[in-house]
Amino acid sequence: MKKPFDPVDEAGKESFPASDPPASNLPDHAPPFELPELPYGYGDLEPVVDTETMKLHHDKHHLAYVEGLNEALAKHPGLRGSSLESLLRDRTKVPEDIRASVHNMGGGHYNHSLFWQCMTPDAGSVGTDLRKAIDAAFGSLDKFQAAFEAAGQKQFGSGWVYLVANSAHSYALEIVTLANQDTPLDVRRVPILGCDVWEHAYYLKYHNRRADWLKAWWQVVDWQAAGARLEDAKWT
Numbered sequence: 306m307k308k309p310f311d312p313v314d315e316a317g318k319e320s321f322p323a324s325d326p327p328a329s330n331l332p333d334h335a336p337p338f339e340l341p342e343l344p345y346g347y348g349d350l351e352p353v354v355d356t357e358t359m360k361l362h363h364d365k366h367h368l369a370y371v372e373g374l375n376e377a378l379a380k381h382p383g384l385r386g387s388s389l390e391s392l393l394r395d396r397t398k399v400p401e402d403i404r405a406s407v408h409n410m411g412g413g414h415y416n417h418s419l420f421w422q423c424m425t426p427d428a429g430s431v432g433t434d435l436r437k438a439i440d441a442a443f444g445s446l447d448k449f450q451a452a453f454e455a456a457g458q459k460q461f462g463s464g465w466v467y468l469v470a471n472s473a474h475s476y477a478l479e480i481v482t483l484a485n486q487d488t489p490l491d492v493r494r495v496p497i498l499g500c501d502v503w504e505h506a507y508y509l510k511y512h513n514r515r516a517d518w519l520k521a522w523w524q525v526v527d528w529q530a531a532g533a534r535l536e537d538a539k540w541t
């Protein structure tokens with residue numbers, strides 16, 4: 306299976322440093338962005354995520370973001386050498402006529418690529434280091450989960466709830482909510498764990514009960530991957 310796109314793996318790997326030529330002068334040889342394969346089968350997260358939702362979410366919704374991003378970038382072929390991170394991190398590098406599209410479509414691609422990797426059919430327990438960081442920030446795992454669920458529940462309209470690390474404060478953990486397809490990059494934070502609270506993520510199974518979706522989601526959270534993201538953030 307092709308290695309899925311890993312937005313965290315890309316962290317810090319800008320396609321060019323600030324001192325290099327502007328993106329518009331980059332050669333146009335990079336392929337368009339692609340929809341990453343799921344790291345598990347459509348039905349592997351049942352019953353928490355139903356198969357139909359997974360198919361629609363990945364094959365239709367996520368694909369639409371990838372196609373929308375490529376469509377926007379096609380208007381400025383020189384940008385195709387840029388990484389997704391660099392396009393999202395500094396909006397001023399993106400021409401104004403496609404800035405909103407790149408932010409929304411690129412953000413959708415980034416958030417969903419990470420979201421698939423926040424879940425696993427083989428959910429284990431929280432690793433020691435991540436557990437310590439959670440205890441330090443929130444008091445206990447139970448308190449963190451309650452705060453995360455409450456934040457996701459309160460997010461008005463569509464968006465995301467994230468556990469993030471703050472590099473400006475020794476990678477302390479925080480909870481942030483983001484509207485629409487804003488990403489943790491917009492708030493200068495490192496994503497550790499993110500849950501989609503757009504209705505398309507849960508409506509078929511949970512209907513309007515977002516709180517139930519958030520509570521059930523813990524059953525498929527990939528704690529090992531979350532712990533690895535925190536460690537990677539500290540060492541990169």
Ligand SMILES: [Fe+2]
Nearest residue numbers: 366501503506
């Ligand atoms: Fe989504």
